[in-house]
Amino acid sequence: MTEQHAFSSKVLQEDCLDYTPFLSSVTLARRRAARLVSEWGHPDIAGDVALVVSELAGNALLHGRVLGQLFRVQLILTAAAVRIEVGDACGERRPEVRNPAQDEKFGRGMVIVDALATRWGVVPRTVGKTVWAEIDLR
Known part of the structure; x- marks a missing residue:
């Protein structure tokens, strides 16, 4: 999924x-996400959020890295979902769900994100991109 999702719910945290x-x-970033989501009252999905943060942040590091630029992790809690946003400075490299060979060491990050997130997508920025994923609250 790569289209932008309209995110208009009231932000709680x-x-x-x-x-x-x-x-x-x-x-x-992974540890911070797990701690925050638990503190926000949703320890049941803290592990899933942490794993999505880890995969998206890892992608930002491996594929979105631009010398001298930081990457940003944002967590947003609404009444319906936790939204994870990871922004990097490299807009040319967009994530995709791949089907890597068994002997490949990389290429499964977005498969994991796609499995855990209710929806995900990419928003281009003037410089770079933001990859977002939402996990609905149970």
Whole structure:
């Protein structure tokens, strides 16, 4: 799924943080997401949110990295869903769900996102892109 989803629900909680383009930042973003979603009252989906953040942040690091530019992770809680947004400075490389060979070490991130998220997409920016995913609250 790559079309923009209209996101117009009332925001209940929000968090936004820029990260340096290092592997350790993916771990920090994942842990922060799990903690925040649990604190916001949804520990049942904290693991799924953390995994989606990890995959999208990893993609930003591997495929969206531009020298000297940070990547941004934003979490938004509404009454209906948690929205994860990861922005990077490289708009040319858009994520897609692939079917990697069994011996390939990479290429499964968006398969995981597609399986966990209710919907996801990409929003182009003047510089770069934002990849978003939403997980409906159960």
